[in-house]
Amino acid sequence: MSPQRYFLAQAYNNAWANHRLLTACRKLSADDLAASRTSFFPSIIHTLNHILTVDWFYVSALEGRPMGYAAFDTEIPFQDFSDLEREQRAIDRRLIDHCRQIQTDELSRIVVIPRAHSEQRERTDRLLLHLFQHQIHHRGQVHAMLSGTPVAPPQLxxxxSVGEEALRRADFAELGFSETQIWG
Known part of the structure; x- marks a missing residue:
């Protein structure tokens, strides 16, 4: 697998996992989304907003138009779940598009990320890996918090897996994804 295909597959998987998680969370009431829970962030809606704002922070930097800390101006920019879901899907598409266009020689390009008192300089490939790991980490927290709600956590x-293509077919149809887009 080429490096470009690897990062593209990661971006598609990230969007698919977000889709599965958001589909489950959409079934929750506003009270269940905002209820105090044990985790790094105190609620499901807070954690989902964090996933989104960190995506804004890093994807904008990868695109060469860093938002910097403006991404975090509002800690919970979307209390309304449908708005949050719409924005998460949009940033997932931007990440997929970025990974689709990236060339192998660009993976070593340095991305400048404005921090409060400095600039972080990170290779593109390492920043992408960091972003994917960050999202996996916080999706896992939401997954665990869902266990304390009436909605079962989705498999993430x-x-x-090749043998489980049929299990994701409906999700892919909703997302407009195909196996060919991901694997070529």
Missing amino acids: DEFF
Whole structure:
């Protein structure tokens, strides 16, 4: 697998995992989304907003138009779940588009990320890996918090297994994804 295809597959998997998680969370009431829970962030809606704002922070930097800390001006920019879901899907598409266009020689390009008192300089490939890991980490927290709600947490621990294509077919149809887009 080429490096470009690897990062593109990661971006598609990230969007698919977000889709599965958001589909489950959409079934929750506003009270269940905002209820105090044990985790790094105190609620499901807070954690989902954090996933989104960190995506804004890093994807904008990867695109060469860093938002910097403006991404975090509002800690919970979307109390309304449908708005949050719409924005998460949009940033997932931007990340997919970025990874689709990236060339192998660009993976070593330095991305400048404005921090409060400095600039972080990170290779593109390392920043992408960091972003994917960050999202996995916080999706896992939401997954665990869902266990304390009336909605069962979705399965998130798969990575496009060939033998399980039928299990993701409906999700892919909703997302407009195809196996060919991901694997070529």
